[in-house]
Amino acid sequence: MNKKVRVRFAPSPTGGLHLGGVRTVLYNYLFAKKHGGDFIVRIEDTDQSRYVPGAEEYIFDCLRWCGLEPDESVQHGGNFGPYRQSERKESYRQFAEQLVDKGFAYYAFDTPEELDKMRQDFKTEHNPSPQYDHSIRMKMRNSLTLTNEETKKLLENGTKHVIRIKMPEKETVSFTDMIRGEVNFDTSTVDDKVLLKADGMPTYHLAVVVDDYLMQISHAFRGEEWLPSAPVHILLWKYLFGIENMPQWAHFPLILGPNGKLSKRDGAKYGFPVFAMNWSDPKSGELTEGFKEKGFLPEAFINLLALLGWNDGTEQEIFSKEELTEKFSMERVHSAGAKFDYEKAKWFNHEWIKRLKVESLRLKVGELLAQNGIHVTNEGLLDKIIFLVKDRCTLLTDFVQQSSFFFKAPDVLDVNAVKPKWNEAKQLFFAEIIRNYELTTDWDAHVLENNFKEIAAVNDLKPGELMLPFRIMLVGGKFGPGVFDIAAILGKEETIRRIHYAMGKF
RNA sequence: GGCCCGUUCGUCUAAGGGCUAGGACACCACCCUUUCACGGUGGUGAUACGGGUUCGAAUCCCGUACGGGCUACCA
Numbered sequence: 001m002n003k004k005v006r007v008r009f010a011p012s013p014t015g016g017l018h019l020g021g022v023r024t025v026l027y028n029y030l031f032a033k034k035h036g037g038d039f040i041v042r043i044e045d046t047d048q049s050r051y052v053p054g055a056e057e058y059i060f061d062c063l064r065w066c067g068l069e070p071d072e073s074v075q076h077g078g079n080f081g082p083y084r085q086s087e088r089k090e091s092y093r094q095f096a097e098q099l100v101d102k103g104f105a106y107y108a109f110d111t112p113e114e115l116d117k118m119r120q121d122f123k124t125e126h127n128p129s130p131q132y133d134h135s136i137r138m139k140m141r142n143s144l145t146l147t148n149e150e151t152k153k154l155l156e157n158g159t160k161h162v163i164r165i166k167m168p169e170k171e172t173v174s175f176t177d178m179i180r181g182e183v184n185f186d187t188s189t190v191d192d193k194v195l196l197k198a199d200g201m202p203t204y205h206l207a208v209v210v211d212d213y214l215m216q217i218s219h220a221f222r223g224e225e226w227l228p229s230a231p232v233h234i235l236l237w238k239y240l241f242g243i244e245n246m247p248q249w250a251h252f253p254l255i256l257g258p259n260g261k262l263s264k265r266d267g268a269k270y271g272f273p274v275f276a277m278n279w280s281d282p283k284s285g286e287l288t289e290g291f292k293e294k295g296f297l298p299e300a301f302i303n304l305l306a307l308l309g310w311n312d313g314t315e316q317e318i319f320s321k322e323e324l325t326e327k328f329s330m331e332r333v334h335s336a337g338a339k340f341d342y343e344k345a346k347w348f349n350h351e352w353i354k355r356l357k358v359e360s361l362r363l364k365v366g367e368l369l370a371q372n373g374i375h376v377t378n379e380g381l382l383d384k385i386i387f388l389v390k391d392r393c394t395l396l397t398d399f400v401q402q403s404s405f406f407f408k409a410p411d412v413l414d415v416n417a418v419k420p421k422w423n424e425a426k427q428l429f430f431a432e433i434i435r436n437y438e439l440t441t442d443w444d445a446h447v448l449e450n451n452f453k454e455i456a457a458v459n460d461l462k463p464g465e466l467m468l469p470f471r472i473m474l475v476g477g478k479f480g481p482g483v484f485d486i487a488a489i490l491g492k493e494e495t496i497r498r499i500h501y502a503m504g505k506f
Numbered sequence: 507g508g509c510c511c512g513u514u515c516g517u518c519u520a521a522g523g524g525c526u527a528g529g530a531c532a533c534c535a536c537c538c539u540u541u542c543a544c545g546g547u548g549g550u551g552a553u554a555c556g557g558g559u560u561c562g563a564a565u566c567c568c569g570u571a572c573g574g575g576c577u578a579c580c581a
Contacts, residue, residue: 011581012580014580014581047579047580049580108579125507128577164579183511185509189510196579223575224510224512224574226581228511230510260573261574311520314529336511338518391545417541464540472541479541479543481542482541
């Protein structure tokens with residue numbers, strides 16, 4: 001009988017949610033949903049010094065925006081709580097002590113200064129960063145080197161101490177990664193990781209294993225940066241809960257920036273966002289722009305992240321969340337890291353804007369215009385405009401430039417585009433256009449275009465030379481949909497008013 | 507330094523021993539378009555290197571190089 005699929009995403013509330021983080025959530029979510037399982041979000045907040053207020057709420061905001069809502073979490077409830085590790089503090093100590101009793105771990109009383117000294121003393125050219133491992137541990141102050149009485153006394157006196165795992169000296173541990181296949185480690189090269197810190201909090205190593213067990217996690221997926229600590233976790237499973245109960249693992253490749261590692265910091269440096277949504281650091285007050293605010297659709301954001309390290313083997317590139325859920329498979333996730341390409345990311349967004357129906361864009365475009373001081377009350381009009389301009393919008397924010405002029409006469413006209421070729425004949429032509437349009441009763445794009453061209457022909461002028469000035473008059477610059485479509489939407493009065501105003505400027 | 511992971515056009519990738527290594531982004535050219543786009547057609551461009559195994563290797567094996575990650579009482 002198969003265990004129910006239960007996967008978890010375990011962010012630490014220390015800052016914004018970056019690309020790699022969102023992709024990890026996504027793959028976890030897709031895997032869970034594909035197999036009819038649960039998607040759990042657990043907060044890894046055991047390092048209180050790095051806890052950033054607001055980060056937790058921010059993470060859930062991002063998940064909500066992406067449409068990746070958990071089945072269980074701090075915010076969503078569930079039967080395996082608490083979902084915040086700091087609130088589970090008490091349960092970890094007993095497991096750590098259980099390990100000490102069985103001889104798989106030990107108490108260590110070394111002070112930070114002593115650890116520093118050890119790292120200095122044992123540092124050599126061939127070993128620049130000595131580890132607290134089998135070759136060193138017998139030279140340190142811990143329950144392996146002290147007598148039982150000494151240890152007992154120190155503990156009774158409340159001496160600051162940690163619990164470290166005692167890595168076997170010569171053992172090969174291996175597991176089968178769902179993406180990479182069999183991976184082997186030699187325990188002699190792994191150090192005696194701290195499991196329980198001096199403040200009583202567990203480290204990630206202990207917490208992840210205990211919580212995955214208690215929360216009945218069936219599959220555990222995380223970034224490749226965790227691969228080196230896998231042997232510690234494997235041993236903990238073996239010692240504590242039985243290796244046969246260990247979840248199936250997969251380690252995702254890293255998402256790289258233009259120059260290697262994609263760092264959370266200085267997102268502005270790359271010229272593109274690295275966070276899902278705007279993140280303002282409460283300590284520094286620094287604001288880092290997010291994909292949402294940059295003008296990305298969640299549909300596109302998810303789509304582009306999914307394809308960064310996975311594909312279904314066909315040439316399809318545009319997938320809805322439903323399609324991804326149906327087609328996703330861990331076996332088709334790559335093992336190599338992927339460099340993030342912002343140009344391609346924008347292409348995904350453009351494709352989604354083109355594909356999405358006007359109704360799906362209406363709300364977002366309306367909000368965006370409102371933020372720019374344009375409050376649209378006529379929904380039918382907004383729909384018409386969105387339909388007309390959406391093909392030329394790569395980011396949602398492009399809608400502002402592409403549609404503002406429908407509601408507000410341009411503040412500045414690109415007169416330089418017109419002035420050099422402006423002359424008396426053109427002046428007279430537009431004067432006649434005004435008279436003609438004033439008498440037009442059927443205010444329709446085709447009618448306006450026909451009249452425009454007829455008058456041009458009568459005056460022996462090329463329509464092409466007149467359409468650019470006309471565009472500048474209505475729009476202000478060299479952009480936007482067809483001029484006559486614009487005039488049709490603007491209406492008679494406004495169109496004539498803008499021609500009139502602009503003629504005085506050329 | 508040690509350990510682990512990786513390596514196909516500039517970028518994301520397809521091809522799991524067998525046709526001229528396919529697609530997408532970007533770039534270039536042309537068509538469409540009297541703006542900018544959309545769209546259409548075509549083009550430039552890759553199996554890191556060296557050895558094996560094989561009739562045959564991008565694909566399997568070994569080595570080298572290069573890249574990345576880890577090497578905290580951070581996750």
